[in-house]
Amino acid sequence: MSAPVPEDTRPPAVAFQNVTKIYGAGTPREYVAIEGITFTIPDLVDRGEISSFLGPSGCGKSTVLRLVAGLEPQHPPTSGTVAVLGREIVGPGADRGMVFQDYTSFDNRTVLDNVVFGLECRGVPRREREAAGREWIARVGLDAVRDARKYPHELSGGMRQRVAIARTLILQPRVILMDEPFGALDPATRLDMQDLLVRLWREVESTVLFVTHSVEEAVYLGDRVYLMATTPGRIAEEIHLPHASAPAREAQSEPWFNEQVGRIHARIEEIEAAAKPLPGHASRSPSVTRA
Numbered sequence: 001m002s003a004p005v006p007e008d009t010r011p012p013a014v015a016f017q018n019v020t021k022i023y024g025a026g027t028p029r030e031y032v033a034i035e036g037i038t039f040t041i042p043d044l045v046d047r048g049e050i051s052s053f054l055g056p057s058g059c060g061k062s063t064v065l066r067l068v069a070g071l072e073p074q075h076p077p078t079s080g081t082v083a084v085l086g087r088e089i090v091g092p093g094a095d096r097g098m099v100f101q102d103y104t105s106f107d108n109r110t111v112l113d114n115v116v117f118g119l120e121c122r123g124v125p126r127r128e129r130e131a132a133g134r135e136w137i138a139r140v141g142l143d144a145v146r147d148a149r150k151y152p153h154e155l156s157g158g159m160r161q162r163v164a165i166a167r168t169l170i171l172q173p174r175v176i177l178m179d180e181p182f183g184a185l186d187p188a189t190r191l192d193m194q195d196l197l198v199r200l201w202r203e204v205e206s207t208v209l210f211v212t213h214s215v216e217e218a219v220y221l222g223d224r225v226y227l228m229a230t231t232p233g234r235i236a237e238e239i240h241l242p243h244a245s246a247p248a249r250e251a252q253s254e255p256w257f258n259e260q261v262g263r264i265h266a267r268i269e270e271i272e273a274a275a276k277p278l279p280g281h282a283s284r285s286p287s288v289t290r291a
């Protein structure tokens with residue numbers, strides 16, 4: 001058996017080095033979606049970390065996440081490098097799993113068949129994959145018998161996202177990418193889902209990149225928050241936070257939580273004010289300090 005590699009010598013879970021993405025480069029529709037994004041998320045032994053990417057619509061959050069996933073047309077970046085676990089991304093891979101905001105289950109498959117889809121693709125025998133599927137259906141808080149037989153149209157939004165989470169985590173990805181997965185849910189369900197995510201994350205010990213435009217959600221979930229700004233999309237600030245130990249409902253009434261939320265709202269206002277063009281000037285004033 002080899003000795004564990006010390007944390008500071010392990011390749012980072014995710015590393016962006018000066019990444020720019022220009023859509024339609026060289027055409028009249030050319031658009032700089034993100035510019036010069038650099039960040040490093042360490043690969044913490046037996047723990048992982050949740051990083052929140054917080055920013056207004058259009059600031060490039062999905063672009064960042066899909067670059068990590070290796071999905072086109074975001075991948076490849078126009079310039080710069082994106083690496084996961086020390087290897088530059090060349091396309092999608094089993095080390096990464098993604099959960100989207102819109103419900104992406106197969107309508108003609110039952111919950112169980114949706115959850116085991118990835119195992120089926122990997123050639124895992126039926127009995128084995130269905131046993132694992134039922135286990136995961138229970139772990140995300142659904143009924144392993146009754147719900148397993150249902151079709152997506154028979155489920156609420158919250159239940160569908162539980163299926164999406166089970167379908168992703170059953171494959172045990174080292175890096176989990178979540179693009180506003182709870183954005184379409186009602187507030188109460190959203191808090192339940194945040195609690196579920198934290199509980200599962202403690203079990204699977206993966207690195208999670210979580211995109212949201214809710215400050216509360218970013219603060220509750222994030223060990224770190226990347227505050228993004230727009231035009232062009234960039235990281236304005238990296239904030240490190242203590243991990244909330246209480247369930248979402250309780251944590252959100254704690255003083256430290258509200259203090260952080262208030263501080264981030266204030267920073268967002270500063271960033272937005274700095275980005276507004278001065279009267280009579282077409283371009284924005286000198287931008288905020290970059291992380």
Ligand SMILES: Nc1ncnc2c1ncn2[C@@H]1O[C@H](COP(=O)(O)OP(=O)(O)O)[C@@H](O)[C@H]1O
Nearest residue numbers: 023031033056057058059060061062063064073
């Ligand atoms: N495939 C694409 N082609 C052209 N422009 C795109 C494409 N995808 C995104 N964009 C533009 O890039 C910017 C960032 O998009 P996106 O990453 O989806 O932002 P966010 O997820 O933060 O809302 C937006 O202005 C968007 O319109």
Ligand SMILES: [Mg+2]
Nearest residue numbers: 061062063179
């Ligand atoms: Mg998006």
